[in-house]
Amino acid sequence: MLSLVPASAAFASQTPFSSGSTFMAPEVFGSEFSSWAQCADAGPEAWTTGDPDSLPCIKVFTYDFDGTTETTDLLAHHVFDQATEAEKLTDLIPAYKRVKKETGGTAAMVDTYFGGAERIEYFNGYVKILNEATGGQVHVLSASWAPTPAAVWKNYIVYVLADVGILMPAEKVVATDDPGADVAADKAAPAMELAAKAGVPMSQLLHSDNGFKYDCQLNGAAAYAVYPTPTTGSAAPMMAHDFQLQVKMASACPGVPTPDMSGLPTFVPVPRRVGSGMPGEEEADCFNKVSTSCNAPP
Secondary structure, three states, X not given: OOOOOOHHHXXXXXXXXXXXXXXXXXXXXHHHOOOHHHHHHHOHHHOEEXXXXXXXXXXXXXXXXXXXXXXXXXXXXXXXXXXXXXXXHHOOHHHHHHHHHHHXXXXXXXXXXXXXXXXXXXXXXXXXXXXHHHOOOEEEEEEXXXXXXXXXXXXXXXXXXXXXXXXXXXXXXXXXXXXOOOOOOOOHHHHHHHHHHHOOOHHHEEEEOOOHHHHHHHHHOOOEEEEOOOOOOOOOOOOHHHHHHHHHHXXXXXXXXXXXXXXXXXXXXXXXXXXXXXOOOHHHHHHHOOOOOOOOOX
């Protein structure tokens, strides 16, 4: 059995490394940085955390998978540990099933890697509200891990999401290739395609990612971004407060009514403050800086 503290239990006892997520507006990016790489190397501590004073109208929402939808940023490491070299190129699902067996089954996977059954329930609840507000413009946008091709990575994510009960159909999962070495994957290009298909400018797309460099990438492409509150290691998962704030962003668009969020976790405003208080772990620094690739397992 893998010796992990269930994420659902960990969240109950942890003090986050920052008081609030980092909301990243492209106009702030443009005034402070000349490139997304410069933004990434500055780190989230260069930004103000907490809820913004005014909310943009957002019509397309994208979420990273590892460490953002998934809560620990460890699942892919454990799947890669189990996968053969052939499976990394063709099909990661058998390796995932082996991790699942060692962990103790579906319920144990939900508790260990996805924050528990309650988080799955409210994750689905908020995604449903956001889909209703945007006409179905909620997506998972993830970079593969070299050498796994994007198509194989997508199939793996689609399988895992269905297995743990997150309601995200295959056509709403977008994967992009990891170039390998020290080159960051390109998440901005597929995000631009999603915005174009939806018929909206990039300024009406918001991407949420525990990989701060990817938040910077999207900012550099004129989109909004959210770096959720970091928890442990390189994880910065989407939590109830992040979703509720994003529902308010969807409702900021003309003609979109404020949805009924009764029955979902209570919205608690988070005050703004300078600096995110990033953890000092080497893995977190590796993941967020552009100078070192963290898309490949150690």
